[in-house]
Structures are given as structure tokens and as C-alpha cells.
Amino acid sequence: MPTLVNFSESRSEDSNLSPLFMNRLWKIPADRAHLRGWQERYNVLGNVEYSCFLHGGQRFFGSNEYQKYVIFGRKPRKTERNRAFQAQMVKCRNQAELHAALASKRQQGQSIGFVPTMGALHAGHESLVAAAKAECETVVISIFVNPTQFNEAKDFHSYPNTLEQDLERAEAAGADCVYLPSVDELYQGNLTVEPVDYGNLTHSFEGSMRRGHFDGVVAVVRKLFQAVQPNRAYFGEKDLQQLAVIRRLAEIEFPGLKIVGCPLVRDVDGLALSSRNVRLTGLARNRALKLNAWIRTIQREVESGARVDEVLQAVREAAQTDPEVKLEYLDLINPNTFEPWSDAKDTREAFAVVAAQVDGVRLIDNCRVMCS
């Protein structure tokens, strides 16, 4: 068997693919990649088609070294090949349908992976489905725009709705079942939610800028976990604080459930993918890139040994005085507690986090920073 020494070249023809998403590819054991069947590759990569080939050997390099070339492209919709390989995704509108769809799988002892979403699916969501598919026998995705987690009615009413495309994307990404509850189905006419107090986790940053947000998140995720009863649930590091809150919820109320955090997926220019990005028109999209530039500056400076307080002060000053962006917060935090990172008590791993409004669209971003 040839030795794979190098992933030498990759070419993206899909603007939704980020370097991070490509990184997921590199985790496919190199010596097995060429042995995998189409469907397995397809499941791992969600909605993205790729072909890979080996190049090298005695004839080209005069040695047994090979390089692997990977060409990416968007998977064509609903091809005959799709249909042949994938059973139809089951659509469930209520708990009875959900239980009927999952009963036989549970009886067979199949593991159930769950990906909760609010729809308007993009490659970030697809990466969660792909991660669930790689680890679980059955994957359930939910699409539900949760009214109780929006602190502004306008934001809720203008939330993008692309259900037809979402169903295609979810199915192509490998979901076996989609749960599409109505507001009444989940809330039974009572939209009042209990306040949640996980200390700093629920009250700082997102919790303080969006009052009541985590009360709504916890309420809906609890209902969804009760309905789906998954073995593993997948959440994106894009919403880093939400991930920490859900981990706490699971620890307290769903001890058998494993919460899996998945890497943030970016567009090729670095913008964190978000369903709200469709509302960024023209210049606003370029302005939105500033969020990423700020946290990358913090990462670069801190990792090259600069003092955290000095770096934060300089970058915050630039962000606060930028007339094109309305900064909400910019900080370096401990990802477990969401307290400002401190070299006296924290481990090396910190996260730079930012939230800001660009032309009325609220955006968040974060990146890992290894402090010295």
C-alpha cells in the first residue's frame, strides 16, 4: 500500500467551504480514504462532492511517496446516485410521528444523534449533521425557529425561512429524520419560560446583551431533548456560550446524553457562516469581516507573547471608535466559565469572543487563543 505523505493541494469551487471545513477532511485516515465507498465519503462531507486521487510513486517522484489531490465541488441535487444510496428522510411534525419513526431504531439499539437548528441551513449546519452521521447510526435534525429566545420581535419575524431548500440540504447531508414541530406542538399555548440561572454562564456576554435569550434556548432545547431522546447532540462552537450553557443543562438534567461541540465553519474570506448573513447586503458584508479581523489580532498578538490587557485595550479602542460597526463586546474568556481569562487561575486555552451589529444585523464570532 502506498504511503500518503502529503495533502499537497486543495481547490475549493464552493464559496461556502471554509478552511476549517476542509480540515475535517484531513481527519479521514489517509490510508483509508481511497478505499471508502461513495456513500461514506458523501456522508462525511455532507452536501459537498469531492474526488481525490493519488499522484506520485516511482514514476513521478522516483520514490514510494505519493501526494493526495482533493478537488471539491457542490454536490448536485437529487441525482440518481443520491436516490440509490439514501433512504428517504422521514419528516415528523409531532412527537407521535417522531416516536413512530424512531421506535424501531431504538429497539435495534441504534444510536441516535441529534442536531437542533432554526433552519436557513448552511455548511455550518451541514458539518454538524456530517459529524453526527460519522458517529451515530441514525441522525435527527430539527428545524424550529424558537420564539422564546429572540429578545427582539423584529429579529424573530425577519428570521430567514427557506424550508424547501433546508429539507434538501438536510437530506443530502445525511439526516435520516427531520423534526418540524409547530410552536403549539412544543409550547402547548404557553410561551412563558422559566428563568435559567447558571451564574456567569447565563448572565454574561450573550446573556447580558440579550436578556432572557438563554431562558428561551434552555426551554426549547430541553423540550427537544425530551422529544427526540438522543444519545448524542451536536452543537456548533460558533455559538460558544450556548454550547457551554447546553453542556451545563445536560450535566444537570440529561446525564446520559453526550454533548458534542463542532468547529466553527467559515466562508472562504473568514466570515463565520450564519443564517443571518443573507441580510448583509453590499458593503455590510465587508464591514462584517472586521469582527474576524479583531479576534485574529488578539489571537496573533497574545500568542506571540504580548500582554492580554494591553492587546485587549488597543483592539477594543479600534473597535469602539469604528463608525461602521456597533460593538457590543470584545473579550478574552475562559470557555468553561465565560469569565474574562486570567493568567492567575486559567489554563492556557482561552477564546477571543466578539459581538457587534453591522447595518442592523447582529453578528458573533470567536476563535481559540493559546495563552502563554
Ligand code: AMP
Ligand atoms: P442555528 O440554526 O443558528 O440555531 O444553529 C444551529 C446549530 O448550528 C447551533 O449549534 C449552531 O452553533 C450551529 N452553527 C451555526 N452556524 C455555525 C457555523 N458557522 N459553524 C458551525 N456551527 C454552526
